[in-house]
Amino acid sequence: MMKAKLASELSGSASHREDRLEFLASHGGPFFEIQRRLNIVHERNLHTSRRILMFVAAAWVVPLLLTLPTLAWQTPTLRAYLTDPGPWARFFIGIAAFLAAEQAVESGLRRKLGQFLRAPLIPPSLHGSVIVAVDKSLKRRDSFVAEAACLALAIVSVLLAFATFRQAPSTSWAVTVTGDVPHLTLAGWWSVFISIPLFIFLFARGVWRHLVWAQLLRNIARLDLRLVSTHPDGKGGLAFVGEYPNAYVLFVFGVSCGMAAAVAKHQMQGDLSVATLTTIMAAWLLLVLAFFAYPLSAFSKPLAQMKDRTLLTLSARATTLQRASERKAIGENVVAPDVAEAEQSIDPVDLSKQYEQTRKLSSMLVNRRTLLPVAAAALIPFAIAGASQLPYKEVFSVLKKLLLV
Known part of the structure; x- marks a missing residue:
């Protein structure tokens, strides 16, 4: 009876520590609090589907509706809006992907963090240090200054978008020309002040929260973890950490759609060679991989030292x-x-056998195989944009080489 009680207490203690290690990446902060007070989200439910409908309606559907009155004009802008890859990529797919990613990111990161205790990789004597690190990360996540900076970037995007739209051709859905003077249409004004800043704010907020998570991982990597060189995962017991970027597949896809839309628009206005597209895709893939390699690289030193x-x-x-x-x-x-x-x-x-297993141990948690879903999410939008004008076989060949070589 006493053994059962002791086991129950130990299990409860472990569960309590795991709860203390929760890092809810999509909770907290001023923006979340505003949504919570408006009953858009709940502490236990992000209401992802409902929020996607609301935000996409605000960013994409409203400009669409604002183009309807132009059907009576000599040059209606509805067709131009529906055939422009920009609104589809940023206001529809991008914003929907950012919001859908919140649930996937939160669940994925929570499981990875909990595995450090379940393994157990963190000695009991260091549980307090980890809890302190998590608490600091949560404070950074909830930072008013950080979200204010994200809002500032969104405001800057308003100014840039205003200047860009004013230079758009007269056939654009966002601009109408009276005489020689371009004027923004109602849909253009809405996109400048609502749609574009919303896309930029959600993007910047997602990047900031990943950087907070990245710093938390780097803090954990400095601890004296219970690593073992002969672990069957070939990474000393840390292979699960290297898989966390796959929780960001939807987020990366949303960002890539926005980037690819710019490539598609440039392609419509001029020639884009396969070589140029390859360079763009390769550079973007390297940037995405570096984004996730930053936190994971902190584990290379302890793994190499252990080996x-x-x-x-x-x-x-x-x-x-x-x-x-x-x-x-x-x-x-x-x-x-x-x-x-x-x-x-x-x-x-x-x-x-032990020596051979240790010799084969890899100190790098980042590799192409584990990050293949993220790499595909980063490149597929560019491949689709390229295939709209270039031979699809050549574009597919470039995509295949970048993903598998």
Whole structure:
């Protein structure tokens, strides 16, 4: 009975510690609090589907409705709006992807963080340090200054969008020309002041929260973790951490759609060669991989140090064991025989498999195989944009090489 009670207490204690380690990436902060007070989100439910409908309606549907009165004009703008890749990519797909990603990111990061305790990779003596690190991260997540900076970027995007739209051709849905003077249409004004800043704000907010998570991982990497060189995952027991970027597939897809829309628009206005598209896609893929490699690179040092120390220890132990085996087989050591050494009692152990497993251990948590879903999310929008004008076989060949080579 006492053992059962003790086990229950230990289980409850572990569960409590795991709760303290929760990092809810999509909760907290002024923007979340505003949505909560408006009953758009709840502490236990992000109401993702409802929010997608609301935000996409505000960003994409309203400008569409504002183009309807132009059907009576000589040059209606409805068709121009529906055939422009920009609104589709940013206001419809991009914003929907950002909001849908919030649930996936939050669930994915919570599982990865909890695994540090479930493994258990963190010694009990360091649980307090981890809880402190998580608390600091939550404060950064909820920072008013950080979200104010995101809002400032959104305001800057308003100014840039206003200047860009004023230079748009007269056939654009966002601009009408009276005489020689361009004027924004109602749909253009709405996009400048609502749609574009909403896209930029959600993007910047998502990037900031990832940077907060990245710093938390780097803090954990500095701890004396319970790593083991012969772990079957080949990463010392940390392979699960290297898979966290896949929680960001939808977020990366949303950002890439916005970027690819700019490429598609440029392609409509001029020639875009396969070589140029390849360069753009390769540069974007490297940027995305670097974005996720930053937090994961912190684990390379402890993994490399463990591998080096384990190999040296195994090598030294193997020398002792093999010399003992040599004495047993032929009666003495051929090189540097030692009477004191010969009197030692040593149990034979085969370290070959352990040594080979340790030798194969990789200190890099970032690799193409584990990040393939994220890489695909980053490149597919560009491939679609390129295939609209370039031979699809050549575009597919570029996509295949970047993903698999």
